[in-house]
Amino acid sequence: MANNTKRPQWRTAVEVAVISIVIYVALGAPGLSSLGPTNNENVKQSVPTARAKIESLVYPDETLSCPSHKYGVHVVTSEPLVLYIDGFLSGEEADYLVTQSQDKWQTSTIFNGGVETTDDKVRKSEKALIDRDDTVQCIEQRALAFQGWPAETFIERLWTQRYNVTGHYAYHYDWATASKISRRVSTFMVYLAADCEGGGTQFPKIARPKDARWCEFVDCSPEAEEGVTFKPRKGAAVFWSNFDAAGRGYKDTIHAGLPVTSGTKIGLNIWSWYQAGHSTPQGHISGPSTEHVA
Ligand SMILES: O=C(O)CCC(=O)C(=O)O
Numbered sequence: 001m002a003n004n005t006k007r008p009q010w011r012t013a014v015e016v017a018v019i020s021i022v023i024y025v026a027l028g029a030p031g032l033s034s035l036g037p038t039n040n041e042n043v044k045q046s047v048p049t050a051r052a053k054i055e056s057l058v059y060p061d062e063t064l065s066c067p068s069h070k071y072g073v074h075v076v077t078s079e080p081l082v083l084y085i086d087g088f089l090s091g092e093e094a095d096y097l098v099t100q101s102q103d104k105w106q107t108s109t110i111f112n113g114g115v116e117t118t119d120d121k122v123r124k125s126e127k128a129l130i131d132r133d134d135t136v137q138c139i140e141q142r143a144l145a146f147q148g149w150p151a152e153t154f155i156e157r158l159w160t161q162r163y164n165v166t167g168h169y170a171y172h173y174d175w176a177t178a179s180k181i182s183r184r185v186s187t188f189m190v191y192l193a194a195d196c197e198g199g200g201t202q203f204p205k206i207a208r209p210k211d212a213r214w215c216e217f218v219d220c221s222p223e224a225e226e227g228v229t230f231k232p233r234k235g236a237a238v239f240w241s242n243f244d245a246a247g248r249g250y251k252d253t254i255h256a257g258l259p260v261t262s263g264t265k266i267g268l269n270i271w272s273w274y275q276a277g278h279s280t281p282q283g284h285i286s287g288p289s290t291e292h293v294a
């Protein structure tokens with residue numbers, strides 16, 4: 001009788017390898033499309049794990065009729081695309097989001113190797129998860145319309161972020177965790193309250209535009225850090241793309257929230273998330289979620 005109970009060891013190894021590849025591909029080949037830099041110790045991830053992420057994605061109600069809103073767009077650089085949007089939110093909208101944040105502030109977190117943790121040397125601020133009423137969904141709509149309603153692209157639940165004196169966010173990418181099927185495609189960094197000194201959003205690898213008219217929006221002082229520092233300005237937003245057409249994260253989007261030296265700065269993150277295999281808008285991923293994943 002043939003002995004089938006003992007298979008050669010090499011075959012077991014091949015089977016393990018094949019199964020591993022299948023699992024890797026099923027998970028969206030994490031890391032494959034994000035061929036930018038590997039994170040060094042000073043660059044922390046700000047993107048949480050896949051499941052919590054998907055639960056945090058939303059799509060605004062398309063039947064909602066939103067008031068028309070005008071803003072001014074200025075190109076900082078086209079590769080990577082970085083734009084300055086003056087008046088992206090009205091003063092009333094900014095104040096409303098600050099009011100909505102009251103009683104919701106909690107210590108901001110970072111994601112390190114997929115683990116949520118706090119470290120005030122990296123990120124010192126408080127964040128608040130914003131409920132999705134009509135005003136908020138109209139802001140989500142505006143963010144998607146601005147980008148041309150990209151397919152299979154959702155909005156991450158909105159979070160506000162408050163920095164008091166010494167509050168800051170160390171240099172990081174917003175795109176650290178990415179795969180072929182799943183990634184944070186773009187960022188709007190919106191200023192809701194800007195009664196502060198310091199607190200600029202700093203991009204060391206993006207050149208400051210030369211024209212003196214930019215000095216209204218960026219730090220033109222001799223002490224300004226290398227690159228460009230956007231000044232907190234109520235209602236304004238800095239928008240940038242996190243990935244190139246091949247799905248590679250842009251290294252030049254590394255940025256920081258500089259320390260606030262007096263007063264308070266409040267920001268709003270609007271992140272758009274590409275999730276392949278989910279059509280929009282009919283195939284909403286989920287409704288409001290209580291997951292805390294910013
Ligand atoms: O507050 C800022 O200026 C930057 C914030 C930021 O980069 C973030 O929340 O990811």
Ligand SMILES: [Fe+2]
Nearest residue numbers: 172173174255
């Ligand atoms: Fe960021």
